[in-house]
Each structure stands twice: as C-alpha cells, then as structure tokens.
Amino acid sequence: MSPDSHTVEGFARVVRIDAGVAWLEPEQTGGCGSCASAASCGAGSGSPGIGSVANRIAARRFPLDNPHGLMVGERVVIGVDERSLLKASLTAYAIPLVTALTAGGITEGMFGSDLVTMAAMASGLGLGLLAARIAARQLARRGDLAPRFLRRAGGSRGFDATICETMRSSESPAPSATTCRPQRVTP
Amino acid sequence: MKDFALMMIGAALVNNVILARFLGLCSFMGVTTRIDTAAGMGLATTFVITVSSMADWAVQHYLLDAYGLGFLRTVTFILVIASAVQFTEMTIKKVSPSLFQMLGIYLPLITTNCAVLGVALLLVEGRMSFIGATLFAFASSLGYSLVMIIFAGLRERLALAQVPRLFAGPPIGFIVASLLAMAFMGFSGISTG
Structure with missing residues (x-):
C-alpha cells in the first residue's frame, strides 16, 4: 500500500x-x-x-x-x-473535444453541410487546444501537475x-x- | 436530434466496443488496475478515436471513394490513426510539457488499440454523415471509457477480496469481465423495447 x-x-x-x-x-x-x-x-x-x-x-x-x-x-x-491525473486528462482531452463537438453541432444545425461542419469542428478543436493550454498553465502555476x-x-x-x-x-x-x-x- | 441521441446510446451501451464487439481487450485487461489510470487511458482513447474518425471520414469520402481506392482502406486508416496519435502527442507536448510528462505514457499504447481501427471501419459500413460519424465515434469511445472505469473499480475491490489461489489475478479478472458483459446485455432491451 x-x-x-x-x-x-x-x-x-x-x-x-x-x-x-x-x-x-x-x-x-x-x-x-x-x-x-x-x-x-x-x-x-x-x-x-x-x-x-x-x-x-x-x-x-x-x-x-x-x-x-x-x-x-x-x-x-x-x-x-490522483486528482491531478484526472484534472490533467480532462484539461488535455475533454476541453478540445467539447469545443469541437459544440462547434460541429451548432454548424450542422445552421448549415447542414458536411464540409462546413468539418471546418467548424477543426476550428473548434484548435480553440479547445488553446483553452486547454491556458487551463494547463493555471494548473502548473498552482503546482498541481508537478x-x-x-x-x-x-x-x-x-x-x-x-x-x-x-x-x-x-x-x-x-x-x-x-x-x-x-x-x-x-x- | 432524437436519431443522434438514440444512435449514441446504442453505440455506448447496447453495442459497447469492449463488451459487445470485443475490441480493445488488451487495454481493457492491461490498464485497469487502478481507476485513475483507466480514466486517463479512457479519455486519451476517446480523444484519439474521435479525432481519427473525423480524419478517416474525410479520407474515405474525398480520397478512397472518389478515386475507387476502397481496397486500401485498412492500410490507409492505420496510417491515419498512427498520424492522429502522433498529432495528439505533439499537441499535448506543445500545449503543456507538464501534461505531456503526466499523460504521454498512454499515447503510444493507443496506436495498437484495435478499438480505434474497429470504430473507423464501422463508420464506413454505417454510411453516416460527417457529424453522425463523429458523434458515433465519440459515443463508442465514451462507452469504452465507461467500461474501463467500471472494470477498474471492480478490480480495485477484487484486490482486497480473498480469492482462491488458482483464480487470483487474470482468471478472476476474466470471470468478472464476463459477468460485466452479461450485465451490459441488459441494455440490448433498449433496442427491442
């Protein structure tokens, strides 16, 4: 133990x-x-x-x-x-996925085109990664990841x-x- | 909207990647000794399956179907998945080196996870739209993560239980996995009821 x-x-x-x-x-x-x-x-x-x-x-x-x-x-x-590992996983993976899926869902509802949805999801993924970067910096500043x-x-x-x-x-x-x-x- | 919701429930629970399709069994038995590692692996796999499915859908529709190269599907998808894993690894490293140090160990294992390729091939069979395919992949990987976390919780309890010597370790793990699979069979009532 x-x-x-x-x-x-x-x-x-x-x-x-x-x-x-x-x-x-x-x-x-x-x-x-x-x-x-x-x-x-x-x-x-x-x-x-x-x-x-x-x-x-x-x-x-x-x-x-x-x-x-x-x-x-x-x-x-x-x-x-143990919680840091979960926080790190959520920051790195969940934030970009949620933004990408949200962007895709909204765009699909508005335009209904595969190409536009694809572009929106790629943009959402990029924005999510930026958000993850900011969140990871805050976690690192608090010493949660060390x-x-x-x-x-x-x-x-x-x-x-x-x-x-x-x-x-x-x-x-x-x-x-x-x-x-x-x-x-x-x- | 209702169709998407039903499809996602079906992909996550009724046709669960691990317990109904028997994909990703290596990580199911290998990385489920602790809940936190199972959750980390589950989230990493969810990310990779979703991102690689988006790329696989685009490759299938705009390259393989368009030029009649369907016979190269499996090889191409493997390449796309390996690239998605590399992309994820590089991105996490760039986003936060601390996160990479903590999570990087799971990523190489995902390349060889057959669940990623299995979901991509199921998407092609399903002939779905882009958003449908992405949601299907996302729901399938959520189902994968759910089962990983449940099984890890059971194994943490098993570690404290007094198991007969001959059944200790993997044997009791497989027995518990079979009971879990039978429990998940109960969800098949959703599709018929």
Missing part, C-alpha cells in the same frame, strides 16, 4: 544533476515495453531509434528540486496526486556495489519483484 492512498506512485531514475535540480527519467513499468517480446519488436526500453520507448521516455525527462542529495543513477519513487519526491527506491546503478535481495514484504509495491538495495563499499 502507498503511504497516501490518493497518490499515484511511479519509479524514476536520476539521469543528471544541475545546481540543486535533479533531472529524472520515468521508468516504463507497464504496457508495450514490458511485454515478453519487447526486445524483439523494438519497444524494449533499451532499444534506440526514433519512436522507440527509450526515445519516448528520454523525451519525458523532468526536473525535480534536490534537497535530498540525490545522485546520478539513483532510483526514486515519485508521486502525483510530481514530488516520496522516497528512494532500490536498484541504484550509481554506487560502487549493490547488494540485491528479494523483498517479499507486503509493504513492497511489487511483492515478488527482486530489488537491489544500494550500499556504498568503503575502500
């Missing part, structure tokens, strides 16, 4: 540190990239190239304040509010050595998964 039941958790890896800001790359945890055939179809997280999952994830890097002293290669658990650091996770690559252990605790997000606990090796 997550510490806060209204938080959606995800794993990310620190890929860069810039003056108090850590750049994180989200991990692909489900869907196409995690399929058993991912390596052979090009969707595997390690496969390079345009349109690959690796490329898409690289494009989704995001900054996070680093008061916790995160290091490059560390895995962390990040979280966003993921926050929850805790460090196992599986770091930035340390001299790792000791792996199988965690079967009910507190673990993936009870049967093998995770690695980072430990420094002192010379």
